Amino acid sequence: MSNKHRFLRQAAAALALACCTVGAAVAATTITITIVNGNAPNVGFNDPTPAQPVGGNSGRTLGAQRLIAFQHAADIWARTITSPVPVRVAASFEPLACNAGGAVLGSAGAVEVFSDFPRAPKADTWYPGALASKLAGKDMATPGEAHIRARFNSRLGLFPDCLPGSPFYLGLDRQAGEQIDLVAVLLHELAHGLGFQNFTxxxxxxxxxxxxxxxxxxxxxxxxxxxxxxxxxxxxxxxxxxxxxxxxxxxxxxxxxxxxxSPEPQLLISGMAAGRAGGKHPVGDASFGPPLGQNAVTGELMPLIDQANGSGLACTPLSPANAMAVRGNIALVDRGACPFVTKARILQNAGARGMVVMENTGDPVSPLGGSDPAVRIPAVRIDKATGEQLKTAMYRRSRTSSGVIASLGVDPDKLxxxxxxxxxxxxxxxxxxxxxxxxxxxxxxxxxxxxxxxxxxxxxxxxxxxxxxxxxxxxxxxx
Structure with missing residues (x-):
């Protein structure tokens, strides 16, 4: 098939958690992105629910604000990429999978993929439709087809069974707070449609x-x-x-x-009792508290125990014994039962110098989310296996000392x-x-x-x- 192009339709790829005309005239340094509104009257982009302007979004209805946010995200991409072929995005807001604890924010992907087209850089290789059109210098899409299909969750945060209390923030000013920034989601999904996705x-x-x-x-x-x-x-x-x-x-x-x-955050374990737990350990850093830096925060690591099964959740004020154990030290606690910022505040109030949260599943380490300007101690997350190894190393500790030294900082040699x-x-x-x-x-x-x-x-x-x-x-x- 090296002498002729071929194409196949490709389903859109979903962004899972827990993802009208826009642009100026076609020119050498710009691209036109056309948003094809796929919603019926009174729903999605056409939802007539009254809305107050927010964060630079002047729309007076929910649907209008959604469309303005979409145009804003498309404008950002239109200023970034170049192509002689306008990109068409078939878009809609519609109910997507969600429950009270998590939701699919949106999904997007290439409608068609092409290989062996004129001027294709690599033979026998799929390219998404928008990129194939740019490279070929002509529209490769089937007549009447969009290059990208995008869907977004119309129920998010608006119903008790769809992540209640966490709706899309429709402002354009990045002030989403605890809400979910729709513009960021739109930018993410448009990137998938442009080619930030694998078809294998x-x-x-x-x-x-x-x-x-x-x-x-x-x-x-x-x-x-x-x-x-x-x-x-x-x-x-x-x-x-x-x-x-x-x-x-x-x-x-x-x-x-x-x-x-930035340099990679790390937990460095040392000390006479460290044993096999000694050395560098990957961590997820926190969105709250001071950022980790080359001037590491160091102290003895002490486990918190406030549960009958031997775990420590730090969701309520510490007992005198636990407060004495963590005072001036770095506390090891278990994930669960309350927000990470709650744990950090309680440990900080007890005099801890830092917090290490042990994951309760076998998942890779990920960041600690949350926001609280009152938290002044550093915090990180470690995986379950590392946490269990550290607990074993501290088994013969005293009330105030474990012999295991923890340093929360960064590795200057690794990004x-x-x-x-x-x-x-x-x-x-x-x-x-x-x-x-x-x-x-x-x-x-x-x-x-x-x-x-x-x-x-x-x-x-x-x-x-x-x-x-x-x-x-x-x-x-x-x-």
Whole structure:
């Protein structure tokens, strides 16, 4: 098929948690992004529910504010990418999967993928429709088809069975607070549609209709430095669930990472009682409290025990014995039962110098969320295996001393979210997560990146360096 182009339709990839005309006239340095409103009257973008202007969004109805936010996100992308072919986005707000504890915010992806088209950089390789059109210099889409299909959750935060109390924030000013910033979600999903997604089945390792995608040329397994395009199906399947084993081997992302990412946070364990727990341990840092730095906060590590099963939750004021144990030390507590900021405040009030939260599942470490300006001690999360190892090391402690020294700081020689040669890692959890695995950056990039599998608070509405690594990856694949 090297002498003619071919195409196939591709289902949109979902952003799972817990994801009209826009632009100026076509020119060499701009792109037109057309939003095709797919909602019926009185729903979604056409919802007539009255709304007050918020954060620079002047819409007077819920539907109008949604459309203005979408236009704002599309404008950001229109100022960033170039193409002689306008991009069409079929978009709608509609009910998506959700419950009281979590929700799908939205989903988006390429409607069609193409290979072996005129001027394709790589033969026998799938490219998303919008990118294929740019590279070919003509619209490759089936007449009447959009390049991108995008859906967003119309019920989010508005009903008791759909993440109540956490609706989309429709302002344009990044002041979402505890709400979910719709503009950030829109930027994320539009990136998927432009090509920040793999078309290979990560669950089986099978290429889409036997052909690799452009993504597979850049995705590399850290353990053997082997690209996905050169692997067999089973190798790819296992690589997708390796846990911190995949990296992006693209020049644009590699160069930009040094400008954007911060040193990797770490927990350094030492002391006469440390035993096998000694050494460096990866951590998830906190969105609250002071940031970790090269001047590490150091102290003896002491476990908190306030539950009958021997765990410590720190959700209520500490007993005198526990307060004495953590005073002037770094406290080890278990995850659960109350917010992380609550635990930190209680430990801080008891005189602890820092907090280490032990995960209660086998998941990789991830950040500690929350916001509280009153918290002044550093906090990190460690995985369950590390926590159990530390508890074993502290088994013969006294009431005020464990002989295990903990230092909360950063590794100046390693960038957060990168492998040993500073390639940015991709999301490869130990259990396959459809719609999230592989087609996102790792959750431990710092500062948080737009294209992590979950939308983090405080994201800049930006897709380029020096704030963000989204556009450099799209440049690597051809944008």
């Amino acid at each position: 089945d990560e669950g089986t390792g099978e290429f889409f209709y036997g052909t690799p995608s452009i993504w597979d040329h850049f995705l590399v397994d850290i353990r053997n430095n082997k690209a996905w395009v050169n692997m067999k199906d089973e190798e790819r399947r296992l690589s997708a669930i390796g846990g911190a084993t995949l990296s992006w081997n693209g020049e644009r992302v590699y160069k930009a990472a040094a400008r954007i990412l 957060a979210g990168t492998d040993w040669v500073r390639r940015v890692r991709m999301y490869s959890p130990e259990e396959y997560s459809p719609g999230s695995s592989v087609s996102h950056y790792s959750v431990d990039t710092r500062p948080n990146q737009l294209m992590e599998p979950s939308i983090n608070p405080g994201l800049a509405h930006d897709v380029i360096p020096p704030h963000d690594l989204t556009f450099p990856l799209l440049q690597d694949i051809g944008w």
